[in-house]
Amino acid sequence: MISLVQLECFIAVAEELHFGAAATRLKMTQPPLSRQIQQLERELSTRLFDRTSRRVALTQAGRALLPNARRLIDLAAKAVSDVRSVGEGAAGTVTIAYTAMAGQAVVPDLLRRASAELPGVTLLLRELVSLDQVEELEKGTVDIGLMRPLLARPQISSRAVYRERLAVALPSDSALAQRAEPVKLIDLKDESLLMYSPSGARYFHDLLLSMFVASGVHPHIVQYAGQVPALLAMVSAGIGFTLVPQSAERISPDTVTLLPISEADPSSRVNSVELDIAWNSESHNPLVERLLNLIDDVDHDG
Structure with a gap:
């Protein structure tokens, strides 16, 4: 099976057209670099380079592979970056449910702040009555609810956002x-x-x-x-x-x-009317805490 290491080695040799220079670029010695190229050629059942004592040149197969190899390496790097961003709470998706009044008093400013402060985060919005929000929080289909106070539920944590008359x-x-x-x-x-x-x-x-x-x-x-x-x-x-x-x-x-x-x-x-934010205390979404803090700071008309 072709590996990312093999593709990185191939790209380096294809761009340098010199095994010694490619090995230096990859911070490795030339023999293991040559072995990676040979293994890749065996996997593909074709030669990728024409080698002589004085020059290295891409074969037609090598020229066909190069742009695809670059794309695969870029995709792999992006996948790693995206996963790290999600794990660090810098990117991902959060589903927020809200009552009709919270949609007027809190959601507009929340969207503005999230767009400015969490550009890598996608917010999915659902208008639900408070009781339905609790059920969705328990099922894990909603991450955060903007709701009226309800009876305590074991999995659900909440705190007040604001009060009004x-x-x-x-x-x-x-x-x-x-x-x-x-x-x-x-x-x-x-x-x-x-x-x-x-x-x-x-x-x-x-x-x-x-x-x-x-x-x-x-x-x-x-x-x-x-x-x-x-x-x-x-x-x-x-x-x-x-x-x-x-x-x-x-x-x-x-x-x-x-x-x-x-x-x-x-x-x-x-x-006195209270609006709460609620979340599933067993949630594994790293973005929940960041959104909770953002909601605490939003402007409202309460």
Whole structure:
């Protein structure tokens, strides 16, 4: 079988057209160099050089082999370089999952920073609800998740990226929206609530319930949805109101008004939304730690 050493020896002799000069270039003596060439010729069943006492010249077969040998050596060198880069966390692929709101607040700046600071890294992005992210992290099909806090899982590690407060999203033509001032949840006791799904958005569902309980309000729930954009669309249609992260203002249509919840409202003490980064603690992807540190530093609107 042809070896890379044989090809390197062949290239050196082909370029120097002198066994002594080629041996010096390769930092070896001439006899082992000659043996490598002879072995290569046996493997190929043809002569690669015409040798006389005064000159060395490539045969037609040798001329045909030379460009291919160079390409093979270059490919081998690139393979070694690529593998080392991946092992050192300088190149490779990372799959990042994110919620709809994280896609607005974190992902854009993350992409800009990764492009500038980790040019050899390819980011594959997937929009998934938090529960689906955890399942993909456990299976190893996602490397990093940008999600809402969930119950602890043995394989999954996480930490907070940022926190923000919830705001009330109202149809812009509603009486409350016209007031353009902080709202107390008691002001919404007779309004229709668009609620987060208890299965698809458990974190938000439980948070809203705790806020209404703290305010002594029993909301009239008329519809459920699992993502902020879907709830905003229903608010825009005049179906009711909901509570969304303040950063949702950037994706709210003109027909929706976001008002802050009054600091005097009893729910204020629990009005805090957290976004976490999560990863599989058993991951062998050397790039995960570098991306985690990069995410910690990104700008967001939380």
